Amino acid sequence: MGVEIMEPNSCIRGCCHSQTIPLHLSPSSYSLSSPIARGAESVVYEAILDGKKVAVKKPILSTFDDLNRFHKELQLLCKLDHPGILKLVAAHARPPNYMFFFDLYEAGNLAQKLHLEEWNPNTSQAIKITLQLAKALQYLHNIGVVHRDVKPANILLNENLEPHLADFGLAEYKEDLNPLSNLNWKSSGKPTGGFHKKNMVGTLIYMAPEVLRKEIHTEKSDVYSFGVTINELLTGVVPYTDLRAEAQAHTVLEMNYSEQQLTAAVVSEGLRPALAILESSTSLISLIQRCWDPHPEKRPTFDDIVLELNLILEHEEKTDEIEDSSANSAISKVQIYQEPMNWFKNGKDSSDRAYFSSENVWIPSSDNTLVYLPVLSWGSFATCGRRETMEDTHFLIPNVCNDNDIHLFGIFDGHRGAAAAKFSAGALPGFLQTLVSVSSPSQALSEAFVKTDIAFRSKLNSLRKSKGVFQKEWHPGCTAVTALIVKNKLFVANAGDCRTILCRAGNPFPLSRDHVASCLEERDRVIGAGGQVKWQIDTWRVGPAALQVTRSIGDDDLKPAVTAEPEITETLLTAEDEYIVMGSDGLWDVMSNEDVVSIIKDTVKEGGMCSKRLATEAAERGSKDNITVIVVFLRLVSTAERIY
Ligand SMILES: Nc1ncnc2c1ncn2[C@@H]1O[C@H](COP(=O)(O)OP(=O)(O)OP(=O)(O)O)[C@@H](O)[C@H]1O
Ligand SMILES: [Mn+2]
Ligand SMILES: [Mn+2]
DSSP: OOOOOOSSOBOTTSOOBOSSSOSOOOGGGEEEEEEEEEOSSEEEEEEEETTEEEEEEEEOOOSHHHHHHHHHHHHHHHHOOOTTBOOEEEEEEETTEEEEEEEOOTTOBHHHHHHTSOOOOOHHHHHHHHHHHHHHHHHHHHTTEEOOOOSGGGEEEOTTOOEEEOOOTTOEEGGGOOTTHHHHHHHSSSOGGGOOHHHHHHHHTTOOHHHHTTOOOOHHHHHHHHHHHHHHHHHOOOTTOOOSSOHHHHHHHHHTOOHHHHHHHHHHSOOOOOOOOBSSOHHHHHHHHHHTOSSGGGSOOHHHHHHHHHHHHHHHHHHHHHHOOTTOOHHHHBOOTTTTOOHHHHHHHHHHTSOOOSOOSSSOTTOOOOOOOOOOEEEEEEEOTTSSSOOEEEEEEOSGGGOTTEEEEEEEEEESSSHHHHHHHHHHHHHHHHTTTTSOHHHHHHHHHHHHHHHHHHHHHHHHHHOTTSOTTOOOEEEEEEEEEETTEEEEEEESSOEEEEEETTEEEESSOOOBTTSHHHHHHHHHTTOOEEEETTEEEETTTTBSBSBOEEOTTSTTTSBOOOEEEEEEOOTTEEEEEEEOHHHHTTOOHHHHHHHHHTSOSOHHHHHHHHHHHHHHTTOOSOEEEEEEEOSOOOHHHHHO
């Protein structure tokens, strides 16, 4: 087949040779059509070569260095011959045209396949791709070449979805990789090896810690990138962008890492992407973890990896026969932890079962004293904002225990998943009601928080014991603020960084204190209770989970230091009191107490509308979090004010 080889078959410099691949072509033998991709360093076209569809990569050659690199890449491509590596079919290596001709891989690259087409490979497809790639890298390493740019965008798929490692623009022979090359990396504006800044950013998330530290890049750095890539194949999630219950991935989002901070976290804090959860193949998961070990010497070689993957594949094929899992996609096997549970119902069930009597010590029946009585109206608004998932919950419960003078409002802001927030919204009102006959309102609130926390953690524990899918390392939590109005008294209980303010005579007064590690008193309390507080990235954070809040329901990896015990304020309401505003930190992150009061001033005096206006304004101001707002008016709002 094919294009004739014109002797001498070499590049213009005479440094690239091949017995089988033509290195210069007559202009009539090919024609370029539409571009497929425009990289930082090249444009890739679909083309016809000798009647056959091919892909043409035309590097952008603007400097002498670029030309050198073209020749280097060509020399290498001429040598490569492996079914898992993209196949060079021809080249043109003479001025004015420098081009690589490759087999055309019709299904595009793996990044497009996963993220544009949202392809969910089933487990056996995923393992086959993994094995084929591992074999390609094994081959490459065995001939002494390090790829240095392993990532889904550089893996091309043919129509049978078989992977082919591509893009040798950064590849080097092992012996040419010495620590000296770092000097170039640091000193020149455009580092060697074609690391444009743009290119670097896209690739950063696949880079091993030693590469990010600008130390030497070895075969083991390819192993790391391979690990991150395979995890992406299994999860379908671009590293560090997801919102799953994984502790660290969650914190990345809350912390809003910049590229630099992400680098720092990967290098010094051992941050890694949220790990895939494959019920059926835990050995594959363990392999990924070993591939991205911080210490290169502890990572397996591709010889080891190929051996191990062969075993995994064998095992998978056996279980496939038994289970006939043909319909099961990898995604359906990937258990998102909280998914199968109705946490709200669970919370409700675990608190409602308790007995409560009609007797009420909060408002004794003998209490006929004439006190000021607020006139209540309320509303709420909740939005997930820029987040993809909603982890806030809230409730509005007027007439608690059928008493017209008792009302309860609450907001829960979940982290590391929504489980704790959902459970608490279900459980806390129930627990509180059982305490109406025995404790004072403050006492009851405090106990209700603690009971909710204990009930949630024990539920979680029993699930961990009974079902394998509930991962040991999963520690969901939530912050909580509740406002309890008993006649003319307002009790606000808070654990965490939700906040409640009271507007009295036109001025805001906070009724809760934010429990965050940047607060000295809270920091001391946490340390006193045996917790660890560290300055990380940009602020003080608690424990390995790097939690910013110091009180919460759940978070059982951080108990007892991160306590569920709330702080409680008690306020006697008078005619001067206009309304309270409760909000999750998504509101308060971008708005001061004064801002809130001034926005409500020119909004229709209706709870729901005020809440919505505040949440919308917070989103516009750039809040990156879920936002929940409750507004409770405490006196009759005049019609004029309402219509205003
Ligand atoms: N043979 C091919 N068949 C199909 N698509 C291809 C082929 N070669 C390259 N592509 C497409 O072009 C893209 C860029 O190719 P390649 O990575 O080789 O170029 P690059 O300029 O080095 O890119 P980068 O910006 O990643 O450095 C690939 O991700 C792929 O989508
Ligand atoms: Mn590429
Ligand atoms: Mn490249």
